[in-house]
Amino acid sequence: AQSVTQLGSHVSVSEGALVLLRCNYSSSVPPYLFWYVQYPNQGLQLLLKYTSAATLVKGINGFEAEFKKSETSFHLTKPSAHMSDAAEYFCAVSRSGGNEKLTFGTGTRLTIIP
Amino acid sequence: KAGVTQTPRYLIKTRGQQVTLSCSPISGHRSVSWYQQTPGQGLQFLFEYFSETQRNKGNFPGRFSGRQFSNSRSEMNVSTLELGDSALYLCASSLAGYSNQPQHFGDGTRLSIL
Numbered sequence: 001a002q003s004v005t006q007l008g009s010h011v012s013v014s015e016g017a018l019v020l021l022r023c024n025y026s027s028s029v030p031p032y033l034f035w036y037v038q039y040p041n042q043g044l045q046l047l048l049k050y051t052s053a054a055t056l057v058k059g060i061n062g063f064e065a066e067f068k069k070s071e072t073s074f075h076l077t078k079p080s081a082h083m084s085d086a087a088e089y090f091c092a093v094s095r096s097g098g099n100e101k102l103t104f105g106t107g108t109r110l111t112i113i114p
Numbered sequence: 115k116a117g118v119t120q121t122p123r124y125l126i127k128t129r130g131q132q133v134t135l136s137c138s139p140i141s142g143h144r145s146v147s148w149y150q151q152t153p154g155q156g157l158q159f160l161f162e163y164f165s166e167t168q169r170n171k172g173n174f175p176g177r178f179s180g181r182q183f184s185n186s187r188s189e190m191n192v193s194t195l196e197l198g199d200s201a202l203y204l205c206a207s208s209l210a211g212y213s214n215q216p217q218h219f220g221d222g223t224r225l226s227i228l
Contacts, residue, residue, distance in 0.1 A: 032214050043118070043204055043219035051214040090157065094213035101147065101170050102206075102217060104157040 002027045002093045006105035014113045019078040021108045023065075023091035026072065033074045034092045034102065035065055044090065050074060052096065061085070086112045116141065118220035120205050126226045132193040135223045137205030139186050143218070145169075145211030146188040148180060151202040151222070160203075163188055164211050192225075200227045 007022040025031055032051045036044040048059025055067040061084075065076045074091060091105040119138040127133050139146050147170075148160040159172040163182035180190045186207075192199055202224050206217035 034216065036219075041221070043120075043221045044206075046216045046218070049214075049216055096213060101159040101162060101172070102149075103159070104149075106156045 002031060002095055002103045004091050004093050004103060004105035006089075006091050006108050008108055009106065010109050010111065012111040012113055013081045015083055016080050019063075019076070019081045019085065019110065021076040021089050021091075021110065023074045023076065023105060024072050025074060025091075025093045027093060027095065030096045032094045032096055033065075033067060034094075035059065035063070035074075035076050036090045036092060036104075038088045038090065038107075040087075047076070047089075081112050083112050083114065086110055118205055118207050118218055120203075120220035120223050122223060123221065124224050124226075126228060127195050128228050129195055129197060131195050132191065133195060133225060135190045135192075135203055135205075135225075137188045137190070137207075137220060139188070139205075139207030140218055143207035143209055144186050145208045145215075146182055146186065147206045147208075147211075147217060148188070148190050149204045149206065150174075151204060152200075157204075160190070162211060169211065195227050197227050199225065201225060 003026045005024045034049045035047040048057045050067045058064045092102040121136045145164045147162040162170040166182045177193045182188045202222045204222045206219045208215040208217045
């Protein structure tokens with residue numbers, strides 16, 4: 001079975017500062033990993049995905065994540081936070097091969113301090 | 115290209131009633147998945163449909179059911195509603211449901227049980 005742990009249910013950063021949201025996964029087989037963002041009263045929007053190609057993945061809105069197998073991590077970063085980044089972020093894992101469902105982490109609410 | 119459309123956006127029901135939620139996937143997408151989102155349990159997978167067949171099922175009671183039509187539109191039904199069924203129900207579509215294909219989410223139906 002796959003699982004995802006997101007460290008920190010709430011993260012606050014100043015505008016212009018580095019954003020780092022942590023995600024660790026557990027999977028018995030090579031995983032596919034995803035980051036989604038959810039704004040209030042909306043569904044989830046895909047930020048980026050790792051599907052066994054390059055380990056450093058670039059996504060939308062200036063976000064990127066690095067797959068580190070040795071650390072079973074897939075942390076999300078952005079060099080400079082913007083007020084519009086305030087939202088809830090979800091890390092998700094699925095099993096490679098077949099048509100597996102997504103298993104989500106509990107989410108991290110990001111607050112940007114002006 | 116139109117995104118995933120969920121109707122209605124909001125629903126209020128009372129205990130014991132039943133409800134049907136609708137999801138229209140992105141044109142050309144054949145896989146539709148449903149998720150339940152609550153503050154306590156987070157995002158949980160309900161089921162996935164592909165070519166009118168349920169292909170994956172999460173750990174929910176039989177009161178939760180779904181179906182998919184030949185045009186890939188999907189409906190989800192919940193019978194004998196309980197207070198704990200209050201949640202945001204999200205629908206997601208992908209091309210064929212393979213685990214490396216990103217799922218595209220609708221804005222959800224918020225169901226409130228009185």
